[in-house]
Amino acid sequence: MGSKNKLKRFKENETFTNVIQPSREDVMAGFEYKGKWASFFGNNNPIVLELGCGKGEYTVGLAQINPDKNHIGIDIKGARFWRGAKTALEENMDNVAFLRSQIELVDHLFAEGEVSEIWITFPDPQIKYKRTKHRMTNPEFLERYKKILVPGGLINLKTDSEYMHGYTLGLLQGLGHEIVYSNHDVYKNEGAPQEVLGIQTFYENQYLEKGKSITYIQFRIN
């Protein structure tokens, strides 16, 4: 099925109670769940975000490992995450939601300190200088993440891109943020949290097939 057909099916033929698709205008005017995610999930469990979740494998995988946390995958392309949303509904996972929105709006989607942890999985490294503003670990994005995270909240970056890995490490060191853990090959190095790092996404599988190493950084913003 082509992606256009998938989107059509996603939009018209199925009811996804775990998907929220607010318009940018609605978000900017005051998003209904900002500060009220506990009412969406019906509990006060910690909230874990996956930014640029694609098909949602990490969001669903983390939610299976941590049923006592609520997991929200965010992506601008809803046609991708319908798969994860469907899996979560079929498996009666009430700790999963997907949000179709821009990551740039994350501090309008969540209140200060409302999020306990963030995962950034295989973001486009945006290597060209003029694309720096779109790089998901640039200083502007880090400030947005800091706003919505609980004090000491963890951020995890998993990427095949040596460029993205090096850029982020350099930036964190330069800005004096805390690097909790870092390695160049999550499947060879010991000490990484293996169970959660073993979740593999669509993009990760493509990179692994090409023989690329998968790198990981876990950090805190001071």
Ligand SMILES: C[S@@+](CC[C@H](N)C(=O)[O-])C[C@H]1O[C@@H](n2cnc3c(N)ncnc32)[C@H](O)[C@@H]1O
């Ligand atoms: C390279 S894909 C990785 C997808 C998934 N994490 C994986 O590993 O398979 C990057 C994803 O980030 C999403 N994305 C990129 N920039 C975004 C933004 N500014 N706001 C929301 N989603 C974005 C894209 O739509 C895409 O699904």
